[in-house]
Amino acid sequence: MTELSNSYLEEAIEDSRPYASQGKVNMNLPDYGEANKDYLGVSIITTDGSCYSAGDHDQYIPMQSTSKVISLMLALQDFGKDRVFQTVGMEPMGDFFNSISQLESYDTSKPFNPMINAGAIATASLIKGQSVENRFDRYMHFLKKITSNDHLEMSGEMYEAEKANGSRNRSLAYFMHSTGTLVTDVEEALDLYYRMNAVMMCCHDFARVGLFLAKGGLDPDTEESLIPAHHLRTVKAIMMTSGMYNSSGHYAVEAGFPCKSGVSGSIIGTVPGRMGIGVVGPAIDEKGNSTAGGALIKKLSRDLKLNMFGIENTERTKDHAF
Amino acid sequence: MTELSNSYLEEAIEDSRPYASQGKVNMNLPDYGEANKDYLGVSIITTDGSCYSAGDHDQYIPMQSTSKVISLMLALQDFGKDRVFQTVGMEPMGDFFNSISQLESYDTSKPFNPMINAGAIATASLIKGQSVENRFDRYMHFLKKITSNDHLEMSGEMYEAEKANGSRNRSLAYFMHSTGTLVTDVEEALDLYYRMNAVMMCCHDFARVGLFLAKGGLDPDTEESLIPAHHLRTVKAIMMTSGMYNSSGHYAVEAGFPCKSGVSGSIIGTVPGRMGIGVVGPAIDEKGNSTAGGALIKKLSRDLKLNMFGIENTERTKDHAF
Amino acid sequence: MTELSNSYLEEAIEDSRPYASQGKVNMNLPDYGEANKDYLGVSIITTDGSCYSAGDHDQYIPMQSTSKVISLMLALQDFGKDRVFQTVGMEPMGDFFNSISQLESYDTSKPFNPMINAGAIATASLIKGQSVENRFDRYMHFLKKITSNDHLEMSGEMYEAEKANGSRNRSLAYFMHSTGTLVTDVEEALDLYYRMNAVMMCCHDFARVGLFLAKGGLDPDTEESLIPAHHLRTVKAIMMTSGMYNSSGHYAVEAGFPCKSGVSGSIIGTVPGRMGIGVVGPAIDEKGNSTAGGALIKKLSRDLKLNMFGIENTERTKDHAF
Amino acid sequence: MTELSNSYLEEAIEDSRPYASQGKVNMNLPDYGEANKDYLGVSIITTDGSCYSAGDHDQYIPMQSTSKVISLMLALQDFGKDRVFQTVGMEPMGDFFNSISQLESYDTSKPFNPMINAGAIATASLIKGQSVENRFDRYMHFLKKITSNDHLEMSGEMYEAEKANGSRNRSLAYFMHSTGTLVTDVEEALDLYYRMNAVMMCCHDFARVGLFLAKGGLDPDTEESLIPAHHLRTVKAIMMTSGMYNSSGHYAVEAGFPCKSGVSGSIIGTVPGRMGIGVVGPAIDEKGNSTAGGALIKKLSRDLKLNMFGIENTERTKDHAF
Structure with a gap:
């Protein structure tokens, strides 16, 4: 299993950025010209509070469907x-x-x-x-x-x-x-x-939302519960089956954790108990998902063993079996 | 968290059996009369090999869509x-x-x-x-x-x-x-x-299929890999988004682990890394899912913390965080 | 063939009025209470200028889809x-x-x-x-x-x-x-x-529209052409195939001449070269057509041989055959 | 109004034949190669028994949807x-x-x-x-x-x-x-x-079917009624609203008399009280109608004043008005 680090994320960004050329920037959004097409950024925050970022992670884009x-x-x-x-x-x-x-x-x-x-x-x-x-x-x-x-x-x-x-x-x-x-x-x-x-956010903000879901509703500052955990289970389940427009099934298979995308090229990912992920990549495919961002999400899943349906992700729990 | 045992399963069966009255037995199947309507059985096999059963778990029914x-x-x-x-x-x-x-x-x-x-x-x-x-x-x-x-x-x-x-x-x-x-x-x-x-199976057989998925494709006898784990991730993801007819979204929220049902009243459930579940309950709702069996699956999820989107399910992994 | 007269129309109205009880008045229209439910009126104007009316022919209702x-x-x-x-x-x-x-x-x-x-x-x-x-x-x-x-x-x-x-x-x-x-x-x-x-019209007005179509676009006062005849052929053809909501096929078979209805219970009918028909009957069926008015239109077609697909309607043209 | 004659029909065929190049021959039919693509034939039989033909009128093709x-x-x-x-x-x-x-x-x-x-x-x-x-x-x-x-x-x-x-x-x-x-x-x-x-017919046969409808169900030899006229009204009305696949509305407007086409390139046309028309033209458009045959049908309608919604078609009946 690849270890999560800023340098790993930089590599992952460079691997995924070329997919931007397969997408188109949503021209209904102002200042969203071809100039921004190759932008790709990511932030990951783990449940223990570590934060990793790479690429154009400080680029602000509208939330849109996220x-x-x-x-x-x-x-x-x-x-x-x-x-x-x-x-x-x-x-x-x-x-x-x-x-x-x-x-x-x-x-x-x-x-x-x-x-x-x-x-x-x-x-x-x-x-x-x-x-x-x-x-x-x-x-x-x-x-x-x-x-x-x-x-x-x-x-x-x-x-x-x-x-x-x-x-x-x-x-x-x-x-x-x-x-x-x-x-x-x-x-x-x-x-x-x-x-x-129309609220503007950058990768770190999107990752924070993912983290909030991953931790079951705890205030990031005080660790007190802001919203019952069962509501967040509901949100995550619906993200898994329906979060990526009509490629949701594809992402359930290829990423295997709850995600939600927006036509601005934003993606919120959440791996329950492990991490929140925020991605920004303005070039989107005809379904509405960031092309480079989607490629990155799938690469992270493979490299970091994030797929919830995977056995690698759960073998560590063997000693917890009853 | 409730402990898994035969007596717990017996209680769960008795709690769930009344839901059979809300369903109808599929009359296209021979010998599937009203007589069988209240049947409800369950088997659970955990990844460490323990097996638990209750109710009409030795009742054979056709696989149908499972x-x-x-x-x-x-x-x-x-x-x-x-x-x-x-x-x-x-x-x-x-x-x-x-x-x-x-x-x-x-x-x-x-x-x-x-x-x-x-x-x-x-x-x-x-x-x-x-x-x-x-x-x-x-x-x-x-x-x-x-x-x-x-x-x-x-x-x-x-x-x-x-x-x-x-x-x-x-x-x-x-x-x-x-x-x-x-x-x-x-x-x-x-x-x-x-x-x-038309292949006939009982709860134990359905649970075995769930276990095979939960263990990522290992031969139950020899523990050698029969099929690559990534194929099974694909199968489980598709069960999660599409396995329960057009109540699949409901089960993703309320059960939170991959399931597949058949109009015979069969359900295969699989909790990656933890267990396989087999349920038999012939009375089905208008969507095609066992009414009592579905109630049982949801109860098991709540009591045994099986929901993959839940934080309780993953807190045990805290020491594995990176 | 029945001869067209005011007394014939009075009889036709009485025959058709009971069908009003099968319909409902559109309650989105003001002053359209149950009180008006049994209203039924008709006016017919032939291409030679004769005018016949019966029933509640002076009742004004909104044009709606007419x-x-x-x-x-x-x-x-x-x-x-x-x-x-x-x-x-x-x-x-x-x-x-x-x-x-x-x-x-x-x-x-x-x-x-x-x-x-x-x-x-x-x-x-x-x-x-x-x-x-x-x-x-x-x-x-x-x-x-x-x-x-x-x-x-x-x-x-x-x-x-x-x-x-x-x-x-x-x-x-x-x-x-x-x-x-x-x-x-x-x-x-x-x-x-x-x-x-929302323009208010009575049977005579609706019949006048039908007559205008039946005469191929001549000003009713001056007999000069107001609109090319080929445009009116287009309008009549579309009324025939699509004028009576999704009962249009039914009316093509049972009336056999172009009609257009509105959810106020209005109907414009036109028999090319012969007459315009205006009907008012507020109680409508679930498709949007006047129940009593529709019954009346079909009765007129049978009694007066108005069905354009009928041979009786054309036998009179035998001496014009080439 | 153009007079109907064999020479007029020959001209009409030559005018319409070029439209064949816009269509495709249905390759599911044997012997229906590109060789036949330009075939175009027509027969018209009037209610007084006169018969006119032109082009490839003796070409046999399967009835298909006719x-x-x-x-x-x-x-x-x-x-x-x-x-x-x-x-x-x-x-x-x-x-x-x-x-x-x-x-x-x-x-x-x-x-x-x-x-x-x-x-x-x-x-x-x-x-x-x-x-x-x-x-x-x-x-x-x-x-x-x-x-x-x-x-x-x-x-x-x-x-x-x-x-x-x-x-x-x-x-x-x-x-x-x-x-x-x-x-x-x-x-x-x-x-x-x-x-x-799969029954094979030529233009004359298709025209005979149209004539049978136009005359209201009379045996062509004995003139006795073979089928009640009201059944034929029903058939003609349904041909008008639905006979030309999903171009039926277009043909109601542009031809204005009941037609039925088949993907073999056959068309039956019927003008109540006047004539039956049979057309053969194997090249069909993407809706399933003969391209050259359809052009011919519309030309005949214009030239011979066959449009039932037209006023010219009915002005001759003025002396029959009541």
């Missing part, structure tokens, strides 16, 4: 599992992340899960608060706490860009409103969703 | 990962297990994954052999080896019943033949598929 | 056939009138035809004008001319109700905007669409 | 409208002719209409008879009678080719068997369907 992980945690905290999953399902779907057909299909109009756009809009609409501002404040407060980073903020430019290209999400939201899945004001639900997506 | 796990292992062994996944996908789908619509959708006619009927028929068609008999012999030889049970055999009656009710599967197979996904003789592919489904 | 006929005529007039059918298809669909799945299917995001909501919103967006007001004025001007009724106007109450229940249409419109089918301002396109639907 | 018109007439004759439309719908669908998705959709597994493959297989299964041979004999007897051609016969070679490429139809048939739509033996239903499709 925000779905945060809003699901908050909604579970605010309403509990039963209520959340009355509004949104927990089943993976073999379909595009912004599919509207599935909302119309069969006897249900419930979005399949909280990791697809429709499901995330519905989930975000559950977060408690008197106003969009208030609800977004709560989101930011929670995010700053679990990343231990008080400086996080939304990019106004990204927010505006998101809003300007929002027709598909609007369509999803109004559809859910017409079926009664979304009961709050549609424009407010979308506004909150756009804000969440 | 055979998909075996045929995927054999196909991977025969052809390797690349070739197998040229024929069948590895993505979960939020749809019924015998869906034909998905075969027609978008730009692909490849079945979503090897755990749905279409995918399993395509996977089985890959197994090497000169004839149906020969290919089925290879299947049985492999199955007997990994279960360490030479007495396993196919039920002629179940095979005939399967064949007589086979219109939907025939439809799937001919569709795949028309698109070039299934290139072998259709009736032979179906015949092999029906035979596999 | 406006789709008007906006298609205007769009064809403004842009010609080629341009209109670059934006919207001309194929019938066996699906619900507000289906969004079809927009996502296969390689096209073009709405199937101008008689479904998505297609009508796209068609309306083509109508020329500097502003919503200006475009709606042109619509009203055209409508008043072909109905020879200067008193037609929009109901503000119906417009507001339409707007308040507009989530599904908004979803359709934003979806089309996201795919580039709808290139104008979405809210303006919807606003125009809602206004058109 | 047989659907015959089997629908026979099924209506054998069982009546109610019974037939319990098994198959009468709604057009905006989907591919061999779509299986629609069978799975919504709450019905009834094929949309008798003009698509699934619907035609179900319809054919209704035709009375003790055996496939007996039922096919009845089909041939009826076909010979309405075409007044005792020499019609099935091509064994075409039948074998159809059978060898039958996986998609098999898939459709077994699907319908699994849902209870098809209650007879599946292989027998398919066998009958393949035989019907």
Whole structure:
């Protein structure tokens, strides 16, 4: 088993960076030109607190869909599992992340899960608060706490860009409103969703979110429990089956630990009990996942034996067998 | 953490048995009358060789869809990962297990994954052999080896019943033949598929399959490797995302370890590095999963801390952190 | 063949009125209570100018989807056939009138035809004008001319109700905007669409629209051509294949002449070269068609030999054979 | 209005023949090589008995889907409208002719209409008879009678080719068997369907079928009624909405009279009270319709004023107005 170190990560970055050329940068995002295409960065923080980084790890990008992980945690905290999953399902779907057909299909109009756009809009609409501002404040407060980073903020430019290209999400939201899945004001639900997506983070912040999941909900500073561990099990399970758009099955096989990606090229990875991983690589494939970032995630899994379905990962537990 | 014992399992069975009344026995199977509806049995074999059983654990039922796990292992062994996944996908789908619509959708006619009927028929068609008999012999030889049970055999009656009710599967197979996904003789592919489904097993046999996966492919008698561990990681990942029909997401959340069910009421469970689980409970829900068996699987996960996304499951590894 | 007369129509109304009890009044429309459920009225105007009416023929109801006929005529007039059918298809669909799945299917995001909501919103967006007001004025001007009724106007109450229940249409419109089918301002396109639907008409007005189509586009007052006859052939053909929601095939068989219905219970019928028919019957079936009105349309077809596929309808042309 | 004559038809053929280059010959049919690609022939028989032909009108090709018109007439004759439309719908669908998705959709597994493959297989299964041979004999007897051609016969070679490429139809048939739509033996239903499709006809025969429909069911020799006129109205209406695969809407607009095409390049056209049209042109477009034949049908409609939605077609009836 390869030992984790900064120099190992540098090598891994150089191995994976060439995959960026197979992807395209999401041109709906401002300042996201071809210039940024080859960016690739990674941070890993282990449960014992060690931190490793390499490549363009200090590059800030918008959370985009990685925000779905945060809003699901908050909604579970605010309403509990039963209520959340009355509004949104927990089943993976073999379909595009912004599919509207599935909302119309069969006897249900419930979005399949909280990791697809429709499901995330519905989930975000559950977060408690008197106003969009208030609800977004709560989101930011929670995010700053679990990343231990008080400086996080939304990019106004990204927010505006998101809003300007929002027709598909609007369509999803109004559809859910017409079926009664979304009961709050549609424009407010979308506004909150756009804000969440526009928060800027770097690898270290993404890794901190992964670490929070890996440690079962402990405050990174105080080690006290911020959110019940069973809610985080739920989040991790849904990331595993549905976190990587319609390549989720592929990543379950090839990475083997829970991940969530965003079309900005961000990836949050979490290996329960071991580490959180944050990746930034703006060039994405046609499914929406970072090409170089995905290659890196899979390489880390192989080299560091992170695959949860692997026996190597568990042989060390032999003496714990009962 | 509850300690695993026969008496614990007896209690768990009695707790879970009442859920049988919420299900229905699959009437397409002979001798599967209401009389059997309340049957519920379980066997667990840990990686150190200890075996625990309770309830109707010696009741034999046909494998049905649990055979998909075996045929995927054999196909991977025969052809390797690349070739197998040229024929069948590895993505979960939020749809019924015998869906034909998905075969027609978008730009692909490849079945979503090897755990749905279409995918399993395509996977089985890959197994090497000169004839149906020969290919089925290879299947049985492999199955007997990994279960360490030479007495396993196919039920002629179940095979005939399967064949007589086979219109939907025939439809799937001919569709795949028309698109070039299934290139072998259709009736032979179906015949092999029906035979596999009709093999009779009891809880101990199902648990043995789970154990084989949990131990990464070691011969239960000789401890030598029968199949590369990475193939078994693939199988377990696909069971996690797609093994429980369109409740797979629910089981990823509520059980948190790889499972595969069959409409006979069988369930194979596997906890990597820890144990194999076999469950028999003929009353199934509308998705195709054993109602009492599913309740039991979820109870075992909670009581024995089997959820792979859980932190309790991994705290014991703290001293292994790097 | 039954002779057309007011007394015949009175009988036909009484025969058909009981079917109202099989339908439901659309409760999204104000003042559309159970009180109105049994209303049934009809007007027929023949190409020689004779006019017959019976029942509640002076009851005013909103046009709803019957406006789709008007906006298609205007769009064809403004842009010609080629341009209109670059934006919207001309194929019938066996699906619900507000289906969004079809927009996502296969390689096209073009709405199937101008008689479904998505297609009508796209068609309306083509109508020329500097502003919503200006475009709606042109619509009203055209409508008043072909109905020879200067008193037609929009109901503000119906417009507001339409707007308040507009989530599904908004979803359709934003979806089309996201795919580039709808290139104008979405809210303006919807606003125009809602206004058109909220224009109040009675049987005589609906019959006048049918007559305009039946006479190939002649001004009812001056007999001069207002719109090329070939555009009206297009409109009538599309009404035949797609005018009665997903009962269009049923009405092609059972009525056999072009019709268009609205969820207010309105029906426009047109028998080329013979007559225009206007029907009002607020109780609608689950497909969106007036139950009593539909029964009446089918009775008229049988009694008056209006089925264009019928030989009786054409025997009179024997001496014209070549 | 152009006068109908052999020389006019020769001109029309030469105008339309170049469109053959835009199509492809169906290579699943034997002897259907590129050599035949430019074939184009037409026959027209008017209700007064005059017959006109031009081009390759004596070229024999298999009926393919034009047989659907015959089997629908026979099924209506054998069982009546109610019974037939319990098994198959009468709604057009905006989907591919061999779509299986629609069978799975919504709450019905009834094929949309008798003009698509699934619907035609179900319809054919209704035709009375003790055996496939007996039922096919009845089909041939009826076909010979309405075409007044005792020499019609099935091509064994075409039948074998159809059978060898039958996986998609098999898939459709077994699907319908699994849902209870098809209650007879599946292989027998398919066998009958393949035989019907393999009957060889030339333009004159196809035109005779169109004439039979145009005259409302009269025996071409004796002028006595062979089948009630109302059944033929039903057939013609369904041809109008669904006869040209998923270009049916296009042909309703551009031709404006009932047509049915087959992938062999055959087209049956019928103008009620006026004429039957038979076209042969083997090069088909991606929807399944003859490219040159379709161009010819549309040219005939324009030149001879055959569009039933046209006012020119009906102005002659002004003196019959009531």
